[in-house]
Amino acid sequence: MEDSTNTLLKRLDLNRPGLEKVKASADNPAKAAKELLAYYRARKSVKHPVNRADRKKSRSKYAIARDIKIANDALKHVFITQSSYPPHFVGKDIDWSTNPVPDHEWIWQLHRMYFWDAMARAYWHTGDEKYASEWFAQLQDWVHKNPRDDKHKFAWRRIEAGIRGHAWMGLYQRFLDSPSFTPEVLVAFLNSCHDHASFLVERFTPENHGLMEAEGAAFIAIMFPEFKDAKKWRDKSIRHLNAEIKKQVRPDGHQVEQTLGYHAGCIRWFAQTWELAKMNGLEKAFGSEYANRLEKMCEVLMKLGLPDGSSAQFGDTTSPVRVRSVLTKWAGVFGRRDFLYVATAGKEGTKPKQTAYALTDSGFYSMRSGWDEKAVCLILKCGPGPFWHCQPDNGTFELYAAGRRLMPDSGTYIYHGDPAGRKWFKQTRVHQTLTLDGKNSDYKPALRLWKPGKNLDVLVVENGSYKNLTHRRAVLFVKKKFFVLVDEAIGKAGGDVDLHFQLAPSQAVFDRALPSVRTDFKKGSNVLIRSLAQKAMVLRKENGQVSFKYGQKQPRPAFRFRINKTSGTPAVRFVTLVVPYEGKVPETKISLVGSPAPGAGRIELDVTVGAVTARIGYDLKNKKAWIR
Secondary structure (H helix, E strand, O other), rough: HHHHHHHHHHHHHHOOOOOHHHOOOOOHHHHHHHHHHHHOOOOOOOOOOOOHHHHHHHOOOOOHHHHHHHHHHHHOOOEEEOOOOOOOEEOOOOOOOOOOOOOOHHHHHHHHOHHHHHHHHHHHHHHOOOHHHHHHHHHHHHHHHHOOOHHHHHOOOOOHHHHHHHHHHHHHHOOOOOOOOHHHHHHHHHHHHHHHHHHHHOOOOHHHHHHHHHHHHHHHHHOOOOOOOOOHHHHHHHHHHHHHHHHHEEOOEEOOOOOOHHHHHHHHHHHHHHHHHHHHHOOHOOOOOHHHHHHHHHHHHHEEEEOOOOOOOOOOOOOOOOHHEEEEEEEEHHHOHHHHHHOOOOOOOOOOOOOEEEEOOEEEEEEEEOOOOOOEEEEEEEEOOOOOOOOOOOOOOOOOOOOOEEEEEOOOOOOOHHHHHHHHOOOOOOOOHHHOOOOOOOOOEEEEEEEEOOOEEEEEEEEEOOOEEEEEEEEEEOOEEEEEEEHHHHHHEEEEEEEEOOOOOOOOEEEEEOOEEEEEOOOOEEEEOOOOOOOEEEEEEOEEEEEEEEEEEEEEEEEEEEEOOOOOOEEEEEEEEEEEEEEOOEEEEEHHHHHOOOOOEEEEEEEEEEEEEEEEHHHHHEEEEEEE
């Protein structure tokens, strides 16, 4: 310990106020370490979201049953990392290199030590010293067995180091007052924190990984200003966050990865350092534009959240974002009563004025019948790419109605461990959009028309999906009850043009005569998808899968409408009714008014769904839409 303490003392600015006794004991490392622990236990100048003063009042109300289970398993070296995989015994003598599954995510998350947070929560909940003493033992074991070198690259991937830098500060706050927190533990902990911060600020990885890395370095720097290099770490980390919020967050507020799961994560990663800085009087390092961008990011969740408080799962969103919990927090921070309304399901706050939103920079659009949980809601994506966490799916959408996600997007499934499975989920043809010969589409989005109205919302987007073929999709939301899709494949390219749809896991009823497909839930909402019949069009079943949780997938109904397009045909068109309903299947009719040519940019339709009959249309040249 003597060498480790001397190393630590060289890393500290012993001339700082409060460290006089530590400096005076520098020739006696054991005494210096003891004085340093006393200093940190008495220090009041640095604040953290986990307030040590709350420990006593947290007894019996700080952890949930799952925390206790994870913590008790961790005492026996049974660790849970990626939540989709079962807990695993890593040995009496912990093997930090073990990986029981063919997925790198398991070992990467092993080195994030989420189970340590459960141990800390269990400690405050129960007061049982066994959690603290075991954490100290595991911390020292990890530090000893995982030096930063090529043999331990899984432990020292930059994102894992950043996550630890943030998480360990909370662990420190929860465990510092334990009688088991010895000077020896403090020395090992602080030396490792120094190793983490100095490693992280060497460079920050682009995009979302870099946010976690900068966060980890900044948290260490702000929590331990006694380090000689703390200000350098802090300034570099905050500069990175200031620059990245401009790069990664588009003017409409959406994060560039095009997935709401990572969008919500980025709100957290951008915000936590900002909040810690504010707590410690350092908020000027960020500026007002930073807060404005954070507020816009939260607006995205309000605008694109589903009526039940969940979210669509475009791209690598492995489970729905819990929109309400995020908006609950930020409603207070930004004084947003519309956030509060959505967060409380209308019990408090003020209802948002709009029911339709266009996020034109990122290419996300939402239409809903209202803000109650029974509302009908469609979220469509047609935006820029590519990014690692987004998928080639422009034009795809999710449909929700009356408490059910009727047409969820495919989801992530997995990152590593099943390359074929990962590749399957990243195909264009497994999304609610159009393909040519089943190939993946490109990202070349354009907004052609956006006309929300009282009885008709109209959205027309295009994507240059293939060489010499553009997919134009119009979505018409009729009287806030049902949707009409007009899909056109425009250009001289020829081949099989398929329009793909996927349903929630359920039984599906096919009627090839209409042609139509519908879900068959015995209770609650269903959806009917009916296409305007054409001689050249055929309806076929497809292989359908959906993933709601990382590493897990399940079958679901999927199908396509196909028209073979020759290279001499300028355009082909599909017209589709998408009708959410409860109870009896509604009677439907759909017909073209006149003979508008596919791709001409103007169409008029007569539609009937149950008791609703309307003539609807749009004209791209004159930027008009109508309902009669």
